[in-house]
Amino acid sequence: MANGAWPRGVTEDGSRDPRPDADLQPAWLYTADGRRFLDFGAGIATSSLGHGHPHLVKTIAEQAARVMHVSNLYRVPQAEELAARHVAASFAESVFFCNSGAEANEGMVKAVRKYHAETGHPERFHMICFEGAFHGRTLAMLSATGNEKYLAGFGPPVQGFDHVPFGNMNAVRDAIGPHTAGIMIEPVQGEGGVRPADLRFLKELRAVCDEFGLLLALDEVQTGMGRSGKLWAHQWAGIEPDVMSSAKGIGGGFPLGAILAKEKVAKYLKPGTHGTTYGGGPLACAAGNAVLDVMLAPGFLDQVDAVARLLWKGLLDLAQRHPKVIEGVQGAGLLLGMKLRPEILNGEMQAAAVAEGLLTVAAGMNVLRLAPPLIITEAEVTEALRLLDRTCLRMTPSAAQVAAK
Numbered sequence: 001m002a003n004g005a006w007p008r009g010v011t012e013d014g015s016r017d018p019r020p021d022a023d024l025q026p027a028w029l030y031t032a033d034g035r036r037f038l039d040f041g042a043g044i045a046t047s048s049l050g051h052g053h054p055h056l057v058k059t060i061a062e063q064a065a066r067v068m069h070v071s072n073l074y075r076v077p078q079a080e081e082l083a084a085r086h087v088a089a090s091f092a093e094s095v096f097f098c099n100s101g102a103e104a105n106e107g108m109v110k111a112v113r114k115y116h117a118e119t120g121h122p123e124r125f126h127m128i129c130f131e132g133a134f135h136g137r138t139l140a141m142l143s144a145t146g147n148e149k150y151l152a153g154f155g156p157p158v159q160g161f162d163h164v165p166f167g168n169m170n171a172v173r174d175a176i177g178p179h180t181a182g183i184m185i186e187p188v189q190g191e192g193g194v195r196p197a198d199l200r201f202l203k204e205l206r207a208v209c210d211e212f213g214l215l216l217a218l219d220e221v222q223t224g225m226g227r228s229g230k231l232w233a234h235q236w237a238g239i240e241p242d243v244m245s246s247a248k249g250i251g252g253g254f255p256l257g258a259i260l261a262k263e264k265v266a267k268y269l270k271p272g273t274h275g276t277t278y279g280g281g282p283l284a285c286a287a288g289n290a291v292l293d294v295m296l297a298p299g300f301l302d303q304v305d306a307v308a309r310l311l312w313k314g315l316l317d318l319a320q321r322h323p324k325v326i327e328g329v330q331g332a333g334l335l336l337g338m339k340l341r342p343e344i345l346n347g348e349m350q351a352a353a354v355a356e357g358l359l360t361v362a363a364g365m366n367v368l369r370l371a372p373p374l375i376i377t378e379a380e381v382t383e384a385l386r387l388l389d390r391t392c393l394r395m396t397p398s399a400a401q402v403a404a405k
């Protein structure tokens with residue numbers, strides 16, 4: 001074992017050590033051979049409470065022992081409670097639970113289309129989406145994403161998704177026509193390169209939706225559930241969407257997605273119009289409640305905001321010290337990206353970080369994404385910055401390499 005010490009919290013086969021004294025550290029992952037990694041990827045911004053968080057583990061275990069699945073033929077108190085809490089904590093008046101981000105987005109687009117169909121405008125079924133977006137991998141969400149690489153080989157794209165440059169208000173206005181139903185946007189493009197929308201741009205989108213009777217549909221699958229330092233990223237812009245999707249962090253690693261909506265939209269998505277077998281099940285919703293217990297506790301989001309600012313400052317400092325590696329720092333809250341120099345490939349940098357003991361996630365536009373569990377401590381941020389510093393040294397092209405290029 002490394003340093004002769006038993007890796008805390010795991011057994012030899014890599015599973016969690018059930019000993020009550022096992023000192024679990026939720027931001028760390030351990031391999032079967034005893035190496036440990038500081039997890040600044042969180043399973044792609046999903047394990048929001050880290051790994052083995054005692055409250056989440058206990059809640060899931062207890063719920064699993066009682067009842068896991070009954071279908072929504074019956075009332076599910078865990079789902080009712082979770083929906084009520086999400087309504088109380090957000091703009092939403094109604095919540096629909098599903099199982100993933102793509103599924104939540106599908107339901108969100110269905111809700112937008114249905115709203116217009118039911119209010120006398122069935123011709124309005126187009127969503128304005130943005131270049132660089134990522135909305136998931138189902139057939140319709142591939143079209144919403146619009147990335148040629150992802151669409152290739154899957155037949156004709158689903159109709160009704162018009163793409164404009166991210167952040168360009170003139171292009172948005174030009175794209176609005178009699179068929180436009182709504183605008184769909186990630187407040188921070190995650191997969192696309194951790195690109196934050198300007199807060200003023202989000203405000204302008206709200207205004208243009210009001211002006212033309214469009215619905216503002218936010219994809220907060222990655223940016224939501226505390227990742228930005230507020231429960232929902234759009235709160236930084238002081239706006240409210242009409243409908244919003246959530247997944248990733250909402251279950252803390254347990255599969256759970258949700259559509260949150262204003263009643264004027266939700267009322268048309270009634271039983272028989274949209275449905276699910278697994279969605280809103282007792283186990284997933286118990287997990288969702290446990291996550292909210294932690295995130296809504298007084299001071300939790302303030303702490304996320306505080307460590308996020310520490311990380312941001314540290315990354316700016318890192319970029320200054322390693323200009324041959326890092327071109328810039330971008331993102332919001334604990335969804336941050338290091339834009340790398342063109343000659344430094346993010347996949348290679350990610351591998352170099354692993355070699356230093358730090359897990360990160362590559363994103364589009366040659367960005368290395370940092371999305372740690374929201375429970376990370378200041379000390380862990382400091383440690384991550386130290387490991388990134390070493391990673392940058394590994395990646396710094398030598399004078400000879402630069403001359404050869």
Ligand SMILES: *Cc1c(COP(=O)(O)O)cnc(C)c1O
Pocket residue numbers: 099100101102103105134135136137186190191219220221222223247248
């Ligand atoms: C991950 C992601 C999705 C897709 O979520 P899945 O659970 O993988 O289907 C959709 N939108 C955004 C913004 C995401 O980050």
